[in-house]
Amino acid sequence: MKIKLICFNKVNKEYKEVYSSYINKLKNHCDLEIIEINEFDHGDIKSNMTKNEQNIDLKLNDLKDYEVFLLDINSKQYTSEMIANTLVENKNYKGGKACFIIGPSDGFSQDFRKLHPNKISFGLITLPYNLVRIVLLEQIYRGFKISKNQKYHK
Ligand SMILES: C[S@@+](CC[C@H](N)C(=O)[O-])C[C@H]1O[C@@H](n2cnc3c(N)ncnc32)[C@H](O)[C@@H]1O
Structure with a gap:
Protein backbone atom coordinates (compact mmCIF):
# COMPACT_ATOMS: atom_id res chain seq x y z
CA MET A 1 0.00 0.00 0.00
CA LYS A 2 1.17 3.54 -0.77
CA ILE A 3 0.73 6.27 1.83
CA LYS A 4 1.56 9.94 1.37
CA LEU A 5 1.62 12.34 4.28
CA ILE A 6 1.39 16.02 3.36
CA CYS A 7 2.38 18.27 6.25
CA PHE A 8 4.00 21.60 7.07
CA ASN A 9 7.57 22.40 8.09
CA LYS A 10 10.22 20.08 9.51
CA VAL A 11 10.10 17.99 12.65
CA ASN A 12 12.15 19.60 15.47
CA LYS A 13 15.33 17.91 16.63
CA GLU A 14 13.96 16.81 20.00
CA TYR A 15 11.13 14.81 18.34
CA LYS A 16 13.25 13.26 15.60
CA GLU A 17 14.14 9.99 17.33
CA VAL A 18 10.55 8.88 18.00
CA TYR A 19 9.38 10.21 14.63
CA SER A 20 12.08 8.28 12.74
CA SER A 21 11.34 5.12 14.72
CA TYR A 22 7.75 5.05 13.40
CA ILE A 23 8.91 5.77 9.86
CA ASN A 24 11.21 2.74 10.17
CA LYS A 25 8.51 0.50 11.63
CA LEU A 26 6.14 1.43 8.80
CA LYS A 27 8.65 0.29 6.18
CA ASN A 28 7.44 -3.30 6.77
CA HIS A 29 3.84 -2.34 6.04
CA CYS A 30 3.65 0.34 3.38
CA ASP A 31 5.46 2.59 0.98
CA LEU A 32 5.39 5.88 2.91
CA GLU A 33 6.37 9.28 1.55
CA ILE A 34 6.37 12.41 3.71
CA ILE A 35 5.80 15.57 1.69
CA GLU A 36 6.82 18.67 3.64
CA ILE A 37 5.63 22.15 2.66
CA ASN A 38 7.11 25.36 4.08
CA GLU A 39 4.29 27.10 5.90
CA PHE A 40 3.36 30.56 4.59
CA ASP A 41 2.69 32.74 7.64
CA HIS A 42 3.55 36.31 6.67
CA GLY A 43 0.01 37.55 6.07
CA ASP A 44 -3.37 37.63 7.79
CA ILE A 45 -5.05 34.32 8.62
CA LYS A 46 -7.16 34.31 5.43
CA SER A 47 -4.28 34.92 3.04
CA ASN A 48 -2.08 32.45 4.92
CA MET A 49 -4.80 29.78 4.58
CA THR A 50 -5.27 30.51 0.89
CA LYS A 51 -1.55 30.31 0.13
CA ASN A 52 -1.02 27.17 2.23
CA GLU A 53 -4.03 25.43 0.64
CA GLN A 54 -2.83 26.37 -2.85
CA ASN A 55 0.47 24.70 -1.98
CA ILE A 56 -1.37 21.58 -0.76
CA ASP A 57 -3.39 21.53 -4.01
CA LEU A 58 -0.16 21.64 -6.05
CA LYS A 59 0.96 18.46 -4.27
CA LEU A 60 -2.49 16.85 -4.66
CA ASN A 61 -2.33 17.42 -8.44
CA ASP A 62 0.18 14.56 -8.58
CA LEU A 63 -1.94 12.35 -6.31
CA LYS A 64 -5.26 12.26 -8.17
CA ASP A 65 -5.80 8.53 -7.55
CA TYR A 66 -5.21 8.82 -3.80
CA GLU A 67 -8.00 8.79 -1.24
CA VAL A 68 -7.50 11.96 0.80
CA PHE A 69 -8.00 12.28 4.58
CA LEU A 70 -7.73 15.65 6.31
CA TYR A 78 -11.65 7.97 15.04
CA THR A 79 -10.83 4.96 17.19
CA SER A 80 -7.69 2.95 16.34
CA GLU A 81 -9.95 0.19 14.97
CA MET A 82 -11.60 2.71 12.63
CA ILE A 83 -8.15 3.72 11.35
CA ALA A 84 -7.33 0.03 10.81
CA ASN A 85 -10.59 -0.39 8.82
CA THR A 86 -9.80 2.71 6.78
CA LEU A 87 -6.49 1.16 5.73
CA VAL A 88 -8.07 -2.23 4.93
CA GLU A 89 -10.95 -0.72 2.97
CA ASN A 90 -8.56 1.52 1.09
CA LYS A 91 -6.31 -1.44 0.30
CA ASN A 92 -9.23 -3.53 -0.98
CA TYR A 93 -11.30 -0.97 -2.80
CA LYS A 94 -9.21 2.01 -3.80
CA GLY A 95 -6.06 0.48 -5.18
CA GLY A 96 -4.20 0.95 -1.90
CA LYS A 97 -3.40 4.64 -2.05
CA ALA A 98 -4.12 6.98 0.84
CA CYS A 99 -3.00 10.56 1.44
CA PHE A 100 -3.23 12.10 4.92
CA ILE A 101 -2.96 15.88 5.25
CA ILE A 102 -1.95 17.67 8.46
CA GLY A 103 -2.90 21.34 8.35
CA PRO A 104 -0.81 24.45 8.99
CA SER A 105 -0.96 26.38 12.29
CA ASP A 106 -4.26 28.10 11.43
CA HIS A 116 -12.51 16.94 1.35
CA PRO A 117 -15.23 14.82 2.93
CA ASN A 118 -12.90 12.33 4.70
CA LYS A 119 -11.77 13.94 7.93
CA ILE A 120 -10.17 12.40 11.00
CA SER A 121 -10.06 13.86 14.49
CA PHE A 122 -7.91 12.47 17.28
CA GLY A 123 -10.12 14.28 19.80
CA LEU A 124 -10.80 17.89 20.65
CA ILE A 125 -7.30 18.67 21.93
CA THR A 126 -4.96 20.67 19.69
CA LEU A 127 -1.84 18.62 19.10
CA LEU A 136 -0.70 9.83 13.08
CA LEU A 137 2.25 7.58 12.16
CA GLU A 138 1.77 5.56 15.35
CA GLN A 139 -1.95 5.13 14.61
CA ILE A 140 -1.26 4.06 11.02
CA TYR A 141 1.28 1.54 12.36
CA ARG A 142 -1.22 0.38 14.99
CA GLY A 143 -3.87 0.15 12.24
CA PHE A 144 -1.67 -2.20 10.19
CA LYS A 145 -0.96 -4.35 13.25
CA ILE A 146 -4.70 -4.56 14.07
CA SER A 147 -5.73 -5.30 10.49
CA LYS A 148 -3.10 -8.04 10.15
CA ASN A 149 -3.97 -9.49 13.58
CA GLN A 150 -0.36 -9.03 14.68
CA LYS A 151 0.75 -8.65 18.27
CA TYR A 152 1.27 -5.06 19.44
CA HIS A 153 1.29 -3.61 22.93
CA LYS A 154 -2.13 -2.48 24.07
C1 LIG B 1 -1.13 23.04 15.45
S1 LIG B 1 -2.52 22.34 14.69
C2 LIG B 1 -3.45 23.74 14.19
C3 LIG B 1 -4.65 24.01 15.00
C4 LIG B 1 -5.59 25.01 14.34
N1 LIG B 1 -5.80 26.10 15.21
C5 LIG B 1 -6.90 24.31 13.97
O1 LIG B 1 -7.94 24.69 14.49
O2 LIG B 1 -6.87 23.36 13.16
C6 LIG B 1 -1.91 21.84 13.10
C7 LIG B 1 -2.69 20.71 12.47
O3 LIG B 1 -2.55 19.54 13.27
C8 LIG B 1 -3.67 18.70 13.08
N2 LIG B 1 -4.24 18.40 14.42
C9 LIG B 1 -3.90 18.94 15.62
N3 LIG B 1 -4.61 18.40 16.62
C10 LIG B 1 -5.41 17.46 16.05
C11 LIG B 1 -6.41 16.55 16.55
N4 LIG B 1 -6.72 16.50 17.84
N5 LIG B 1 -7.04 15.74 15.66
C12 LIG B 1 -6.74 15.80 14.34
N6 LIG B 1 -5.83 16.64 13.81
C13 LIG B 1 -5.18 17.46 14.65
C14 LIG B 1 -4.64 19.44 12.16
O4 LIG B 1 -4.43 18.99 10.84
C15 LIG B 1 -4.19 20.88 12.32
O5 LIG B 1 -4.54 21.64 11.20
Whole structure:
Protein backbone atom coordinates (compact mmCIF):
# COMPACT_ATOMS: atom_id res chain seq x y z
CA MET A 1 0.00 0.00 0.00
CA LYS A 2 1.17 3.54 -0.77
CA ILE A 3 0.73 6.27 1.83
CA LYS A 4 1.56 9.94 1.37
CA LEU A 5 1.62 12.34 4.28
CA ILE A 6 1.39 16.02 3.36
CA CYS A 7 2.38 18.27 6.25
CA PHE A 8 4.00 21.60 7.07
CA ASN A 9 7.57 22.40 8.09
CA LYS A 10 10.22 20.08 9.51
CA VAL A 11 10.10 17.99 12.65
CA ASN A 12 12.15 19.60 15.47
CA LYS A 13 15.33 17.91 16.63
CA GLU A 14 13.96 16.81 20.00
CA TYR A 15 11.13 14.81 18.34
CA LYS A 16 13.25 13.26 15.60
CA GLU A 17 14.14 9.99 17.33
CA VAL A 18 10.55 8.88 18.00
CA TYR A 19 9.38 10.21 14.63
CA SER A 20 12.08 8.28 12.74
CA SER A 21 11.34 5.12 14.72
CA TYR A 22 7.75 5.05 13.40
CA ILE A 23 8.91 5.77 9.86
CA ASN A 24 11.21 2.74 10.17
CA LYS A 25 8.51 0.50 11.63
CA LEU A 26 6.14 1.43 8.80
CA LYS A 27 8.65 0.29 6.18
CA ASN A 28 7.44 -3.30 6.77
CA HIS A 29 3.84 -2.34 6.04
CA CYS A 30 3.65 0.34 3.38
CA ASP A 31 5.46 2.59 0.98
CA LEU A 32 5.39 5.88 2.91
CA GLU A 33 6.37 9.28 1.55
CA ILE A 34 6.37 12.41 3.71
CA ILE A 35 5.80 15.57 1.69
CA GLU A 36 6.82 18.67 3.64
CA ILE A 37 5.63 22.15 2.66
CA ASN A 38 7.11 25.36 4.08
CA GLU A 39 4.29 27.10 5.90
CA PHE A 40 3.36 30.56 4.59
CA ASP A 41 2.69 32.74 7.64
CA HIS A 42 3.55 36.31 6.67
CA GLY A 43 0.01 37.55 6.07
CA ASP A 44 -3.37 37.63 7.79
CA ILE A 45 -5.05 34.32 8.62
CA LYS A 46 -7.16 34.31 5.43
CA SER A 47 -4.28 34.92 3.04
CA ASN A 48 -2.08 32.45 4.92
CA MET A 49 -4.80 29.78 4.58
CA THR A 50 -5.27 30.51 0.89
CA LYS A 51 -1.55 30.31 0.13
CA ASN A 52 -1.02 27.17 2.23
CA GLU A 53 -4.03 25.43 0.64
CA GLN A 54 -2.83 26.37 -2.85
CA ASN A 55 0.47 24.70 -1.98
CA ILE A 56 -1.37 21.58 -0.76
CA ASP A 57 -3.39 21.53 -4.01
CA LEU A 58 -0.16 21.64 -6.05
CA LYS A 59 0.96 18.46 -4.27
CA LEU A 60 -2.49 16.85 -4.66
CA ASN A 61 -2.33 17.42 -8.44
CA ASP A 62 0.18 14.56 -8.58
CA LEU A 63 -1.94 12.35 -6.31
CA LYS A 64 -5.26 12.26 -8.17
CA ASP A 65 -5.80 8.53 -7.55
CA TYR A 66 -5.21 8.82 -3.80
CA GLU A 67 -8.00 8.79 -1.24
CA VAL A 68 -7.50 11.96 0.80
CA PHE A 69 -8.00 12.28 4.58
CA LEU A 70 -7.73 15.65 6.31
CA LEU A 71 -6.57 15.67 9.92
CA ASP A 72 -9.10 18.03 11.42
CA ILE A 73 -9.75 18.58 15.13
CA ASN A 74 -13.44 19.45 14.74
CA SER A 75 -14.48 16.43 12.70
CA LYS A 76 -15.35 12.79 13.24
CA GLN A 77 -13.37 11.20 16.05
CA TYR A 78 -11.65 7.97 15.04
CA THR A 79 -10.83 4.96 17.19
CA SER A 80 -7.69 2.95 16.34
CA GLU A 81 -9.95 0.19 14.97
CA MET A 82 -11.60 2.71 12.63
CA ILE A 83 -8.15 3.72 11.35
CA ALA A 84 -7.33 0.03 10.81
CA ASN A 85 -10.59 -0.39 8.82
CA THR A 86 -9.80 2.71 6.78
CA LEU A 87 -6.49 1.16 5.73
CA VAL A 88 -8.07 -2.23 4.93
CA GLU A 89 -10.95 -0.72 2.97
CA ASN A 90 -8.56 1.52 1.09
CA LYS A 91 -6.31 -1.44 0.30
CA ASN A 92 -9.23 -3.53 -0.98
CA TYR A 93 -11.30 -0.97 -2.80
CA LYS A 94 -9.21 2.01 -3.80
CA GLY A 95 -6.06 0.48 -5.18
CA GLY A 96 -4.20 0.95 -1.90
CA LYS A 97 -3.40 4.64 -2.05
CA ALA A 98 -4.12 6.98 0.84
CA CYS A 99 -3.00 10.56 1.44
CA PHE A 100 -3.23 12.10 4.92
CA ILE A 101 -2.96 15.88 5.25
CA ILE A 102 -1.95 17.67 8.46
CA GLY A 103 -2.90 21.34 8.35
CA PRO A 104 -0.81 24.45 8.99
CA SER A 105 -0.96 26.38 12.29
CA ASP A 106 -4.26 28.10 11.43
CA GLY A 107 -5.93 24.87 10.35
CA PHE A 108 -8.01 24.56 7.15
CA SER A 109 -10.56 27.00 5.66
CA GLN A 110 -14.23 25.99 5.58
CA ASP A 111 -14.07 25.79 1.76
CA PHE A 112 -11.11 23.41 1.87
CA ARG A 113 -12.83 21.32 4.56
CA LYS A 114 -15.94 21.05 2.36
CA LEU A 115 -13.88 19.90 -0.62
CA HIS A 116 -12.51 16.94 1.35
CA PRO A 117 -15.23 14.82 2.93
CA ASN A 118 -12.90 12.33 4.70
CA LYS A 119 -11.77 13.94 7.93
CA ILE A 120 -10.17 12.40 11.00
CA SER A 121 -10.06 13.86 14.49
CA PHE A 122 -7.91 12.47 17.28
CA GLY A 123 -10.12 14.28 19.80
CA LEU A 124 -10.80 17.89 20.65
CA ILE A 125 -7.30 18.67 21.93
CA THR A 126 -4.96 20.67 19.69
CA LEU A 127 -1.84 18.62 19.10
CA PRO A 128 1.26 20.64 18.14
CA TYR A 129 2.53 19.94 14.62
CA ASN A 130 5.46 17.78 15.76
CA LEU A 131 3.26 15.57 17.90
CA VAL A 132 0.36 15.22 15.47
CA ARG A 133 2.75 13.69 12.93
CA ILE A 134 4.02 11.19 15.47
CA VAL A 135 0.50 10.32 16.67
CA LEU A 136 -0.70 9.83 13.08
CA LEU A 137 2.25 7.58 12.16
CA GLU A 138 1.77 5.56 15.35
CA GLN A 139 -1.95 5.13 14.61
CA ILE A 140 -1.26 4.06 11.02
CA TYR A 141 1.28 1.54 12.36
CA ARG A 142 -1.22 0.38 14.99
CA GLY A 143 -3.87 0.15 12.24
CA PHE A 144 -1.67 -2.20 10.19
CA LYS A 145 -0.96 -4.35 13.25
CA ILE A 146 -4.70 -4.56 14.07
CA SER A 147 -5.73 -5.30 10.49
CA LYS A 148 -3.10 -8.04 10.15
CA ASN A 149 -3.97 -9.49 13.58
CA GLN A 150 -0.36 -9.03 14.68
CA LYS A 151 0.75 -8.65 18.27
CA TYR A 152 1.27 -5.06 19.44
CA HIS A 153 1.29 -3.61 22.93
CA LYS A 154 -2.13 -2.48 24.07
C1 LIG B 1 -1.13 23.04 15.45
S1 LIG B 1 -2.52 22.34 14.69
C2 LIG B 1 -3.45 23.74 14.19
C3 LIG B 1 -4.65 24.01 15.00
C4 LIG B 1 -5.59 25.01 14.34
N1 LIG B 1 -5.80 26.10 15.21
C5 LIG B 1 -6.90 24.31 13.97
O1 LIG B 1 -7.94 24.69 14.49
O2 LIG B 1 -6.87 23.36 13.16
C6 LIG B 1 -1.91 21.84 13.10
C7 LIG B 1 -2.69 20.71 12.47
O3 LIG B 1 -2.55 19.54 13.27
C8 LIG B 1 -3.67 18.70 13.08
N2 LIG B 1 -4.24 18.40 14.42
C9 LIG B 1 -3.90 18.94 15.62
N3 LIG B 1 -4.61 18.40 16.62
C10 LIG B 1 -5.41 17.46 16.05
C11 LIG B 1 -6.41 16.55 16.55
N4 LIG B 1 -6.72 16.50 17.84
N5 LIG B 1 -7.04 15.74 15.66
C12 LIG B 1 -6.74 15.80 14.34
N6 LIG B 1 -5.83 16.64 13.81
C13 LIG B 1 -5.18 17.46 14.65
C14 LIG B 1 -4.64 19.44 12.16
O4 LIG B 1 -4.43 18.99 10.84
C15 LIG B 1 -4.19 20.88 12.32
O5 LIG B 1 -4.54 21.64 11.20
